[in-house]
Amino acid sequence: MNVSKLIGWTTGLFLGISTCVAVPNVFSDETKPDEQWSLSQQDQDLISVTNGDILGERSKDGVWEYHLYTTDGYIEMVNGELVWVFGYTHAKGSFKDVGEVKTKEDVEKLLEPVKVPSDPVHLFVGEKARITLHNTGMHCAAENSGINHVAHTIHFHGLDLTPAVDGVPSLPVDPVQENKSFTYEITPQYEGSFMGHCHVDSFNHILAGMYFPIIIHQDRSKTAYGYKYDRDYTLFFSELSSTANEQLQETGVVHGLQDWKADYYLINGRTFTDNLYHPLSVINDPRSRIVAYEDETVLLRFMAIGADHVFAIHPHGYHMEVVALDGRKLKSSYEKDTLCIASGERIDVLVKIPHFASQRKCLSCNLGAGITIMHDHNLRGMVSQGKYPMGALTIFDVRSKEKATKPDAPLTKEKPYNPLEH
Numbered sequence: 001m002n003v004s005k006l007i008g009w010t011t012g013l014f015l016g017i018s019t020c021v022a023v024p025n026v027f028s029d030e031t032k033p034d035e036q037w038s039l040s041q042q043d044q045d046l047i048s049v050t051n052g053d054i055l056g057e058r059s060k061d062g063v064w065e066y067h068l069y070t071t072d073g074y075i076e077m078v079n080g081e082l083v084w085v086f087g088y089t090h091a092k093g094s095f096k097d098v099g100e101v102k103t104k105e106d107v108e109k110l111l112e113p114v115k116v117p118s119d120p121v122h123l124f125v126g127e128k129a130r131i132t133l134h135n136t137g138m139h140c141a142a143e144n145s146g147i148n149h150v151a152h153t154i155h156f157h158g159l160d161l162t163p164a165v166d167g168v169p170s171l172p173v174d175p176v177q178e179n180k181s182f183t184y185e186i187t188p189q190y191e192g193s194f195m196g197h198c199h200v201d202s203f204n205h206i207l208a209g210m211y212f213p214i215i216i217h218q219d220r221s222k223t224a225y226g227y228k229y230d231r232d233y234t235l236f237f238s239e240l241s242s243t244a245n246e247q248l249q250e251t252g253v254v255h256g257l258q259d260w261k262a263d264y265y266l267i268n269g270r271t272f273t274d275n276l277y278h279p280l281s282v283i284n285d286p287r288s289r290i291v292a293y294e295d296e297t298v299l300l301r302f303m304a305i306g307a308d309h310v311f312a313i314h315p316h317g318y319h320m321e322v323v324a325l326d327g328r329k330l331k332s333s334y335e336k337d338t339l340c341i342a343s344g345e346r347i348d349v350l351v352k353i354p355h356f357a358s359q360r361k362c363l364s365c366n367l368g369a370g371i372t373i374m375h376d377h378n379l380r381g382m383v384s385q386g387k388y389p390m391g392a393l394t395i396f397d398v399r400s401k402e403k404a405t406k407p408d409a410p411l412t413k414e415k416p417y418n419p420l421e422h
Ligand SMILES: [Cu+2]
Pocket: 151, 152, 153, 198, 199, 200, 205, 210
């Protein structure tokens, strides 16, 4: 089964399984029943456990294979600014090997546009993985910029690996030079939330965009650290400086690195904006808008990376049960409504959605029934490019099981959010 084929209707399948409610025709525009029924149980379990994220290919010897490519490009922010970034990406619709990628045309033809953070890599405990990093060079930097031709690695942050496959340059493996590749072979020992990032000139390369979530599953069930959950979201908090990135693009050197300052505070590469309909806002990203149904348990995997900002994650209306820190289950969980997360940390929490939550209005944000915000309470993280509230904020969007709706439908001007429908 071609993995990319699975993605389009994953949401529908996912909803059907997890709500245990027949929802005929709700997804009629995107489901393909014939193909759905041809899925093996194994495929269905895999889709369910990765929440629709693309998986690598599984080779004949049972090894997971991922091909990651480094390149540069632009990401668009809610204010219309195009910020030059570089990072990891992969083949269009898969993690397959696409062969030689040398030119800008090759990149555009063969690879997904670069994203910050790049797409999650899902692995399984005890199952070997070969992760090949291909350095395709920079394609949008100034001709004489020192950022051209730099090497990269993948450091598997939080995995207890031997240095040879852990991406610290020259300890003992040389970093991956332009037009070269290197294969990291790893077999995860522990489930949990981790991250990958480049370890060459780490300050510049990481902050320019070279990071992504790594999620390691114990098995094919929707459990983490022994806890069952109904839905899960990975929320990657990070800092970005468009000014520093521009200097890297133009010259390869950031002037006054000591004074590096973020001008964007991101969740999964986006900021919130007070235009609730903006398609590039955090809250209209299906990966970041926390959609759930009453009585469900939601697993949130928080991750953070940056120069010095500590995010203080604060949901309105819910306490969070902290179940794991840095990819390890806590001996006893504890509850928080304001949770600090610094660069490199991962914190996993469960949120139990009460039975009345779809009817509950958040008096502090007044966005509608079932909608409550979750934001950075270190308020600098709520300001991007000098504007508030443009920063790390997303929403819980809690619905009633009796009136199921498409969970990832963005707010649009044509069909504004109507709390009476939920
Ligand atoms: Cu790098």
